[in-house]
Amino acid sequence: MELSSLTIEQASAGLRKKEFSSVEITEAVLKRIDSVDTNVHAYLSVLEEEAHIAAKMADEVLGRENTAGSLLGIPVALKDNMTMAGTITTSASRMLEHYRAPYDGTVVSCLKKEGAVIIGKTNLDEFAMGSSTENSAFGPTSNPWDLSCVPGGSSGGSAAAVSADECIYALGSDTGGSIRQPASLCGVVGLKPTYGQVSRYGLIAMASSLDQIGPITKTVKDAAIVFDAIKGADLRDASSARADRKSTLGTITGDIKGLKIGVPREYFIEGMDLEIEKATREAIEVYRSLGAEIIDVSLPHTEYALAVYYIIMPAEVSANLARFDGVRYGFRDEDAQDLTTLYQESRRKGFGAEVRRRIILGTYTLSSGYADAYYKKAQKVRARIEKDFAHAFTQVDCLLTPTTPALAFRKGEKSADPLTMYLEDIFTVSANIAGVPGISLPCGFASREGNNLPMGLQLMGKHWDEATILNAAFSYEQATLWHVRRPDILS
Amino acid sequence: MSFSKETVYNLAKLARLGISEEEATQFAGQLGSVLEYVEKLQEVSVEDEQYRYPVAGLENIVRPDVLDASGTMLHDALLAEMPAREGDLLKVRAVFE
Numbered sequence: 001m002e003l004s005s006l007t008i009e010q011a012s013a014g015l016r017k018k019e020f021s022s023v024e025i026t027e028a029v030l031k032r033i034d035s036v037d038t039n040v041h042a043y044l045s046v047l048e049e050e051a052h053i054a055a056k057m058a059d060e061v062l063g064r065e066n067t068a069g070s071l072l073g074i075p076v077a078l079k080d081n082m083t084m085a086g087t088i089t090t091s092a093s094r095m096l097e098h099y100r101a102p103y104d105g106t107v108v109s110c111l112k113k114e115g116a117v118i119i120g121k122t123n124l125d126e127f128a129m130g131s132s133t134e135n136s137a138f139g140p141t142s143n144p145w146d147l148s149c150v151p152g153g154s155s156g157g158s159a160a161a162v163s164a165d166e167c168i169y170a171l172g173s174d175t176g177g178s179i180r181q182p183a184s185l186c187g188v189v190g191l192k193p194t195y196g197q198v199s200r201y202g203l204i205a206m207a208s209s210l211d212q213i214g215p216i217t218k219t220v221k222d223a224a225i226v227f228d229a230i231k232g233a234d235l236r237d238a239s240s241a242r243a244d245r246k247s248t249l250g251t252i253t254g255d256i257k258g259l260k261i262g263v264p265r266e267y268f269i270e271g272m273d274l275e276i277e278k279a280t281r282e283a284i285e286v287y288r289s290l291g292a293e294i295i296d297v298s299l300p301h302t303e304y305a306l307a308v309y310y311i312i313m314p315a316e317v318s319a320n321l322a323r324f325d326g327v328r329y330g331f332r333d334e335d336a337q338d339l340t341t342l343y344q345e346s347r348r349k350g351f352g353a354e355v356r357r358r359i360i361l362g363t364y365t366l367s368s369g370y371a372d373a374y375y376k377k378a379q380k381v382r383a384r385i386e387k388d389f390a391h392a393f394t395q396v397d398c399l400l401t402p403t404t405p406a407l408a409f410r411k412g413e414k415s416a417d418p419l420t421m422y423l424e425d426i427f428t429v430s431a432n433i434a435g436v437p438g439i440s441l442p443c444g445f446a447s448r449e450g451n452n453l454p455m456g457l458q459l460m461g462k463h464w465d466e467a468t469i470l471n472a473a474f475s476y477e478q479a480t481l482w483h484v485r486r487p488d489i490l491s
Numbered sequence: 492m493s494f495s496k497e498t499v500y501n502l503a504k505l506a507r508l509g510i511s512e513e514e515a516t517q518f519a520g521q522l523g524s525v526l527e528y529v530e531k532l533q534e535v536s537v538e539d540e541q542y543r544y545p546v547a548g549l550e551n552i553v554r555p556d557v558l559d560a561s562g563t564m565l566h567d568a569l570l571a572e573m574p575a576r577e578g579d580l581l582k583v584r585a586v587f588e
Contacts, residue, residue: 085568086568099572100568100571100572102565102568102569102571102572103565103568195549196549235554238549238552238553238554239549239552241549241552242548242549301535303531304531304532304534304535306528307528307529307530307531307532308532310525310528310529311529311532318506322506325507326574327574327581327583328572328573328574328581329569329572329573329574330572330574331574332574332575334574334575336584337584338584338585338588339583339584339585339586340507342584343507344507344508344509345509347506347507347508347509348508348509348510349509351508353514356503356508356510356514356518357518357521357522359506359508360499360502360503360506360508360518360522361522361525361526363502363505363506364498364502364522364526367502367505374529377532377533377537378529378532380537380540380541381532381535381537381540383537383540383541384535384537384540417521417524418521418524418525419521419524419525419528422525422528463548
């Protein structure tokens with residue numbers, strides 16, 4: 001077995017038993033990147049030198065003591081919208097092509113404290129806006145299961161890197177499904193924690209009432225390990241004020257006898273992929289056989305979730321991206337003679353089409369005379385959606401749905417029509433709107449033109465209760481073992 | 492919901508966003524269909540609903556200001572990101588003509 005294909009648990013155990021060193025595992029991952037990333041293009045930058053230094057330090061610590069945390073010496077990839085001091089952080093935008101982050105984001109500080117080896121920065125849709133990673137200013141990422149398909153997005157680089165064994169795990173960010181949807185399309189595990197569990201300090205903001213950072217991993221327990229390491233209250237992100245540092249990993253037993261799982265009927269819609277529907281129904285039967293009680297529930301405002309999202313998100317985008325004006329940092333069009341032209345041309349040349357579309361949409365829905373009809377209305381429907389979840393959680397412990405309505409699609413297939421692309425997020429946005437945690441995990445494969453494409457199952461839980469969905473996910477994972485399959489297309 | 496090219500131009504101007512004629516036409520069509528889609532919210536009656544910031548029960552979190560004495564390294568890193576400078580000063584276009 002190649003060292004690059006290990007999980008966090010396996011790598012951590014091996015390091016402790018001195019079966020291999022952190023330098024060896026780091027070199028194995030770098031070699032893997034070298035051999036497959038020309039095809040996958042998961043990375044925007046590889047931090048070879050920094051990774052070697054961190055690996056050597058980890059080996060020194062491992063030689064001295066046995067009490068270190070489970071991320072020590074293990075290679076991790078960061079979505080390139082997270083700042084790491086001294087490294088280029090582009091958010092896949094021309095606007096930040098040469099931007100060298102002056103500080104570590106809180107998640108990076110957490111990883112460094114654990115002795116993690118940060119191996120590189122992964123590709124994404126520009127400023128995390130998209131569901132296919134095709135909106136990157138630096139070229140698309142390919143799905144390791146079928147290189148002609150997209151990996152999903154916006155954390156497509158992170159999900160593809162984990163799937164193709166180009167790292168042991170990765171971090172992504174999720175505003176409307178950007179961790180879970182690519183995890184589903186790439187056959188890996190992706191956790192979007194409760195809004196407020198993980199500090200966003202150092203995450204380049206997209207839509208601040210929705211953004212959340214989380215892990216993309218090969219197994220459910222790995223997701224719990226990473227989640228435990230990055231969560232917690234942080235003075236630098238007021239939304240994280242209530243988060244705690246209690247171990248989640250310790251609560252995962254795989255025993256789900258008596259667990260009440262709700263299946264919201266609104267998540268089985270006309271036009272969804274039949275194999276995904278079948279796989280989801282089969283997953284329900286697996287849960288029944290594991291001792292869970294399956295309960296039919298309703299989230300009546302589900303059909304409005306995406307519309308709410310496409311009002312709130314662009315509104316917040318238009319405000320957050322106002323800071324990129326060509327004045328203090330980032331791209332400046334030096335040909336512009338006056339200040340207004342400098343703003344306009346720096347933003348025209350620095351931003352791609354999708355980013356500008358969303359800024360215009362957000363400017364419209366926030367503009368005088370329209371804000372009540374759009375933004376405030378959307379906030380009120382948002383409150384309804386949150387109440388739907390609160391009501392469902394009086395009956396059940398967690399909810400089970402498919403992660404996506406369709407399999408990985410071909411590059412270029414949906415790029416001409418933004419609305420078709422937006423529908424990719426139809427099952428994932430509700431969790432962001434309500435602020436609840438959601439996890440996607442592999443639940444089978446569908447055959448498409450000779451290739452196997454992975455499908456994902458989504459579990460959503462109560463606010464602050466990642467433990468329940470992680471435990472339920474672990475139970476299913478151990479019963480089905482879909483997660484051990486890796487794409488062989490590359491080897 | 493139709494969206495005219497002129498509306499797109501006007502919004503782009505408000506957002507200090509340069510846009511070509513061709514793009515304005517394209518965006519008008521694309522944004523029109525998105526706005527048509529979000530119109531479905533008008534079906535929901537929310538008159539009795541409170542407008543609030545509704546996520547995870549978080550509200551008005553404050554802390555005292557603290558002086559960040561990170562020193563010259565951060566200072567230098569920030570200066571290095573300026574697109575144009577003179578010494579430690581950021582060079583910008585004239586604000587008043």
